[in-house]
Amino acid sequence: xxxxxxxxxxxxxxxxxxxxxxxxxxxxxxxxxxxxxxxxxxxxxxxxxxxxxxxxxxxxxxxxxxxxxxxxxxxxxxxxxxxxxxxxxxxxxxxxxxxxxxxxxxxxxxxxxxxxxxxxxxxxxxxxxxxxxxxxxxxxxxxxxxxxxxxxxxxxxxxxxxxxxxxxxxxxxxxxxxxxxxxxxxxxxxxxxxxxxxxxxxxxxxxxxxxxxxxxxxxxxxxxxxxxxxxxxxxxxxxxxxxxxxxxxxxxxxxxxxxxxxxxxxxxxxxxxxxxxxxxxxxxxxxxxxxxxxxxxxxxxxxxxxxxxxxxxxxxxxxxxxxxxxxxxxxxxxxxxxxxxxxxxxxxxxxxxxxxxxxxxxxxxxxxxxxxxxxxxxxxxxxxxxxxxxxxxxxxxxxxxxxxxxxxxxxxxxxxxxxxxxxxxxxxxxxxxxxxxxxxxxxxxxxxxxxxxxxxxxxxxxxxxxx
Ligand code: IMP
Numbered sequence: 001x002x003x004x005x006x007x008x009x010x011x012x013x014x015x016x017x018x019x020x021x022x023x024x025x026x027x028x029x030x031x032x033x034x035x036x037x038x039x040x041x042x043x044x045x046x047x048x049x050x051x052x053x054x055x056x057x058x059x060x061x062x063x064x065x066x067x068x069x070x071x072x073x074x075x076x077x078x079x080x081x082x083x084x085x086x087x088x089x090x091x092x093x094x095x096x097x098x099x100x101x102x103x104x105x106x107x108x109x110x111x112x113x114x115x116x117x118x119x120x121x122x123x124x125x126x127x128x129x130x131x132x133x134x135x136x137x138x139x140x141x142x143x144x145x146x147x148x149x150x151x152x153x154x155x156x157x158x159x160x161x162x163x164x165x166x167x168x169x170x171x172x173x174x175x176x177x178x179x180x181x182x183x184x185x186x187x188x189x190x191x192x193x194x195x196x197x198x199x200x201x202x203x204x205x206x207x208x209x210x211x212x213x214x215x216x217x218x219x220x221x222x223x224x225x226x227x228x229x230x231x232x233x234x235x236x237x238x239x240x241x242x243x244x245x246x247x248x249x250x251x252x253x254x255x256x257x258x259x260x261x262x263x264x265x266x267x268x269x270x271x272x273x274x275x276x277x278x279x280x281x282x283x284x285x286x287x288x289x290x291x292x293x294x295x296x297x298x299x300x301x302x303x304x305x306x307x308x309x310x311x312x313x314x315x316x317x318x319x320x321x322x323x324x325x326x327x328x329x330x331x332x333x334x335x336x337x338x339x340x341x342x343x344x345x346x347x348x349x350x351x352x353x354x355x356x357x358x359x360x361x362x363x364x365x366x367x368x369x370x371x372x373x374x375x376x377x378x379x380x381x382x383x384x385x386x387x388x389x390x391x392x393x394x395x396x397x398x399x400x401x402x403x404x405x406x407x408x409x410x411x412x413x414x415x416x417x418x419x420x421x422x423x424x425x426x427x428x429x430x431x432x433x434x435x436x437x438x439x440x441x442x443x444x445x446x447x448x449x450x451x452x453x454x455x456x457x458x459x460x461x462x463x464x465x466x467x
Contacts, residue, residue: 002232002276003466004262007239008354010288012332012341013281014366014452016040019056019235021450021460022279025467027230029057030065030222031237032265033255035102035134036076037127038237039335043457047087052129054080055235058091063225067218068098069255069265071134072146073107074205095209096218096267097147100138101202104192105166106130112174121306124251125290135244135254137162147215149206152199159195159202167193219267226272231467234262234273240354241393248397251292259358277466279449280360282351282440284367287332288342293401296344296380299323304342306401312340322374330370331455345407346379348443353392355444362464365440366452368433369459374412377436380405381443410436418454422461426451429461 003022007013020042023029031038036052042059043049049059053076058064066072072095084091107130117123126132137143142162148154170178170193179190191197209215226232238257241247246258255261262273288294291304299320300308310316315324323343326332332341354360371377383390383403393400413430421428429437429451437448449464 001467002226002234002273004234004236004259004273004276004278004358006236006259006278006280006354006358006360007257008280008282008351008358008360008363009239009286009347010241011237011239012287012289013239013283015236015281016042016056017366017452017455017457017460018279018281018364018450019233020457021462022466023057023060023062023233023235025231025465026057026062026233028063028065028222028225028232029055029235030067030218030232030266031055031070031235032067033069033257033261034237034253035071035129035131036073037129037131037253049084049087051080053077054084054091054093057233057235058093059084059089062092064091064093065216065218065222065266066093066095066099067266068096069261070096070099071102071131071138071255072099073102073129074146074149074202074209078205078208093214094216094218094221095146095214097145097215098218098267099146100134101144101146101149102130102134103144103198103202104130104189105163105170106133106137108178108189108192109133109166109170112170112176116174121291122250123291125304126253132254144202146209149202150210150215151206152203155203155206156195156199159198163193163195163198217267222266222268223272226268234266236261240357241350243357246353246357248292248393248400251290251397258354274359277361278358279362279364279466280351280354280358280444280446282346282363282365284346284365284371284436285326285330286344286347286350287330288344289334293397293403294342294344294347295383295400295403295405296347297323297342298326298344299342301340301342325374326370330367344380345405347405348379348381348440349383349390349392349403351440351444355446356392360444360446362449362466363440363444363446364450364452365437365448368429368437368451369416369418369453372413372415372430372433377410377412378407379410379439381408382406410439416453418459419456421453422459426461426463429453
């Protein structure tokens with residue numbers, strides 16, 4: 001039996017909490033895309049663990065798998081594993097031989113390209129982890145796969161071909177001397193383009209991966225576990241609207257967070273994923289990091305919201321004040337940078353698009369507590385584009401930017417005790433909150449399986465147990 005967890009919006013939907021709740025009954029938790037661009041915090045046994053690559057289930061004694069659709073920075077992987085071991089845990093993490101390797105030059109190039117775009121509207125606001133450049137090399141057939149690290153001859157040959165290309169890209173195309181590109185947390189930038197240094201460091205990672213028995217053919221490994229009767233969870237990172245195919249290109253990450261990615265990114269057939277549950281994780285409002293359109297935006301963030309020069313700390317209009325209130329209550333600030341996130345009403349056309357792309361069998365709606373206490377709660381029910389009503393997102397991002405939301409308003413609900421409601425069950429949610437959730441169920445033709453009513457693990461109303 002499988003459960004796939006997919007972000008329905010722009011990332012930051014609170015997937016970690018739902019993975020945590022449903023992951024309890026999983027034996028294996030597998031990631032199928034992305035890399036160390038996905039920060040999550042796991043609280044276990046009173047201890048807090050911050051992870052960006054290792055699947056969160058590994059903290060709870062599950063087998064963690066990084067599927068072939070992932071891009072893996074071995075330095076981050078071993079840092080996270082060593083840190084968990086130092087704290088007394090014994091994580092069991094397997095890595096697909098077919099997953100691609102993030103090298104230091106990918107991170108440097110990620111930074112160089114973002115810097116080159118920084119004066120334009122094209123800056124994506126990447127996490128700087130080298131995700132895009134690594135997937136570029138994968139598609140360009142010049143990448144290195146995790147399994148290649150264990151074969152010194154292949155590793156050296158491939159580096160000797162690729163590294164001079166990357167150095168030339170940095171120096172001759174972007175005009176940046178790699179000796180003073182600066183800013184790479186992994187040390188000397190010059191070394192990021194030094195074949196000998198890379199060969200030594202990455203051969204050692206290959207040795208560790210092999211000796212610690214971490215290398216697997218992900219599809220075979222997972223199919224065997226499923227045949228044995230194991231419960232397998234596929235943990236999507238990021239979200240549908242930053243999916244490289246289904247998102248608002250070019251403001252996207254370079255992988256497929258949508259459910260199809262769980263097949264191509266693990267080596268299992270669509271029927272395996274499709275036979276299981278596919279849970280869309282929805283935040284009860286919307287937040288966005290970085291630039292790009294956001295038709296239901298309430299209050300902007302300068303530098304991110306196109307054309308906005310207000311101050312999120314000094315809200316003036318009614319909608320800016322609402323945005324500030326939701327941002328504060330929902331903790332909508334970047335975990336690393338502390339920068340305020342853009343905030344808006346729930347965008348229902350976006351959710352219809354996400355539900356179709358992934359075939360959600362159920363929804364988990366988070367942050368219902370964050371909206372408590374508002375007199376009215378609004379959603380963008382549809383858009384008007386060229387005088388016509390449209391119910392889903394148009395494909396060209398510029399057309400999406402031209403959409404005007406048609407708003408629908410619901411009576412608000414009072415503040416409530418999240419832990420008590422979670423303990424008592426769905427029926428004890430305020431009636432107006434249930435009306436809001438039932439509207440979503442109707443519009444997406446999908447039942448709500450779980451409701452997040454607070455940040456704690458015990459503050460989730462579970463209506464459906466999945467495994
Ligand atoms: P990248 O994944 O670092 O290449 O970043 C590409 C885009 O995806 C940027 O707009 C990032 O802000 C966004 N992004 C990547 N990971 C996350 C995430 O975990 N949550 C929200 N946005 C993300």
